[in-house]
Amino acid sequence: DQQVKQNSPSLSVQEGRISILNCDYTNSMFDYFLWYKKYPAEGPTFLISISSIKDKNEDGRFTVFLNKSAKHLSLHIVPSQPGDSAVYFCAASLLHAGNNRKLIWGLGTSLGVNP
Amino acid sequence: KAGVTQTPRYLIKTRGQQVTLSCSPISGHRSVSWYQQTPGQGLQFLFEYFSETQRNKGNFPGRFSGRQFSNSRSEMNVSTLELGDSALYLCASSTWGQVGEQYFGPGTRLTVT
Numbered sequence: 001d002q003q004v005k006q007n008s009p010s011l012s013v014q015e016g017r018i019s020i021l022n023c024d025y026t027n028s029m030f031d032y033f034l035w036y037k038k039y040p041a042e043g044p045t046f047l048i049s050i051s052s053i054k055d056k057n058e059d060g061r062f063t064v065f066l067n068k069s070a071k072h073l074s075l076h077i078v079p080s081q082p083g084d085s086a087v088y089f090c091a092a093s094l095l096h097a098g099n100n101r102k103l104i105w106g107l108g109t110s111l112g113v114n115p
Numbered sequence: 116k117a118g119v120t121q122t123p124r125y126l127i128k129t130r131g132q133q134v135t136l137s138c139s140p141i142s143g144h145r146s147v148s149w150y151q152q153t154p155g156q157g158l159q160f161l162f163e164y165f166s167e168t169q170r171n172k173g174n175f176p177g178r179f180s181g182r183q184f185s186n187s188r189s190e191m192n193v194s195t196l197e198l199g200d201s202a203l204y205l206c207a208s209s210t211w212g213q214v215g216e217q218y219f220g221p222g223t224r225l226t227v228t
Binding site for chain 2: 043046049096100101102105
C-alpha cells in the first residue's frame, strides 16, 4: 500500500515556465513533509520541507503548498531552469512505534526542463 | 564539512553470496538510515540506526541486517544474495533521524548475477 503517491512518473516543461510536482498521501498522521531532488549517479539532496501546521513554505524559486483536507502537497518551481532536470521525491514523516519517526517516500517524478 | 561517504561505489556479486556495504556519516550525525532504490519501487526504507541501536526497520527479510559503530559509521549486510537484490543502496545521515533533513551519500550500486 503506497501511502505517499506521486502519480506522475514524468513531467516536461519549458525553461522559464512553472513546474508543478504533485504528491498525495493517505495517512492523516503524517505531520512533516519534505521534497528531495536526485540527479543520476548521486544521492538525493534535500530541497524544501513543510510542517503540517503550515500551508505554504517558500525558498527562492521553490514553494511547497500543503492542503491537509485534500491530503495533497505540491512543489512549485518558478522559473524552471534546465539544471532543475532531475527526479523529485516527496517524503512524509510520522511518529511510529512509540517515539520513533519514520519517513515514507513516494516513487518520484522525473522532471525535464527544456531549454 | 565532509559529506556522507559510501564504499564501495560499485559491486558485482553472484547469487547466494553475501555482501557488506559501508557508510560513514557526516561528522556529528548520530542517525544513519539505509534505503534500497530500484526503478519500479522508488526509495524503500531498510532500517535506521541511532547511537548504535536500531531504531526503525522497514519490511525487508532477515537477510538484510545492519549495525552501527560507536563512531556512527554503519554497515549493512545482505546474506544469500538474490537477483532481486540488485539495486542502488543509499545511506543517509542526520542529526535526529527520520524527522527532518537527511544527507545522502552517492550510493552503492550492487549487481547480483
